Amino acid sequence: MAAIRRAESTWHGDLTSGSGVVTAATSHAFTELPVTWASRTESADGRTSPEELVAAAHAACFSMAFSSDLAKAGTPPTRLDVSATVTFDKLDKWTVVSSALAVRGVVPGIDAAKFRELAEGARDGCPISRALQGNVKLSVEATLES
Numbered sequence: 001m002a003a004i005r006r007a008e009s010t011w012h013g014d015l016t017s018g019s020g021v022v023t024a025a026t027s028h029a030f031t032e033l034p035v036t037w038a039s040r041t042e043s044a045d046g047r048t049s050p051e052e053l054v055a056a057a058h059a060a061c062f063s064m065a066f067s068s069d070l071a072k073a074g075t076p077p078t079r080l081d082v083s084a085t086v087t088f089d090k091l092d093k094w095t096v097v098s099s100a101l102a103v104r105g106v107v108p109g110i111d112a113a114k115f116r117e118l119a120e121g122a123r124d125g126c127p128i129s130r131a132l133q134g135n136v137k138l139s140v141e142a143t144l145e146s
Contacts, residue, residue, distance in 0.1 A: 004026075005026045005027075006025040006026050007022060007023065007024055007025055007026075008022070008023050008025045009021065009022045009023070009035070015037050016037050016038075018036070018037070019034065019035070019036045020034075020035050020036070021033060021034055021035065022035055022048065022050075022053070033047070033048045034046070034047040034048070035047055035048055035049055035050070040088060040094075041088070041094075049088075051086045051087075051088045051096060052086070054084075054086050054096065054099070054128075054132075055083075055084040055085065055086040055099065056084070057128050058084040058086070058099050058101065058126075058128045058129070058132070059082045059083055059084040059101070060082075061126040061127055061128035061129070062082055062084070062101050062103070062122055062123065062126045062128070062129065062140075063080050063082040063103075064126070065122040065125055065126035065127075065129075066080060066082075066103065066105075066118065066119060066122035066126075067080060068122075069118045069121055069122050069125075070105075070107055070110070070118055073110070073114070073118060074109070075107050075108065075109045075110040075114075076107075077105050077106065077107045078106040078107065078108065079105065079106045080103055080104075080105045080106075081103065081104045081105070082101060082102070082103045083101070083102045084099055084100070084101050084102075085098075085099070085100045085102070086098070086099045087099075087100075096132075096135075096136055097136065097137060098136055098137040098138070098139070099129075099132060099136055099137075099138055099139075100138075100139045100140075100141070101119075101123055101138070101139065101140040101141070102140070102141045102142075102143075103119055103140065103141070103142050103143070104143045104145055105142070105143070105144055105145065106145050106146075107144060110144065111144075112144045115142055115144040116142045116144075119140050119142035120140060120142075122140075123138055123139070123140040124138070
């Protein structure tokens with residue numbers, strides 16, 4: 001059965017001077033997070049943006065996919081710290097151009113080369129990466145810690 005998740009947003013005013021909120025309607029894990037055009041293109045100033053939410057989704061998705069792949073390889077992780085940096089830039093139109101993943105991991109029984117190989121596979125295989133592929137440049141930097 002398919003998993004369905006919903007988020008909702010309310011916006012007031014025009015693009016540049018208006019403001020809005022976004023809510024996790026399924027989980028209610030967050031409600032009425034403030035968002036503005038300036039929080040997308042200038043300083044966040046305590047507000048989120050669609051790009052930050054994409055980054056959060058990508059980091060969480062990758063960490064799960066990578067953890068699964070490591071376990072399937074017989075080397076389950078002790079810890080994975082993942083960040084995703086999403087770049088939003090004005091080309092012909094404002095566009096999400098890249099999502100750069102960085103992972104630091106403690107994984108007993110694996111070497112750095114295999115860690116990087118599996119990280120690249122998770123970069124390509126996680127569901128959020130697959131949703132972005134073909135539209136957004138994806139990269140991963142993988143660092144194995146001892």
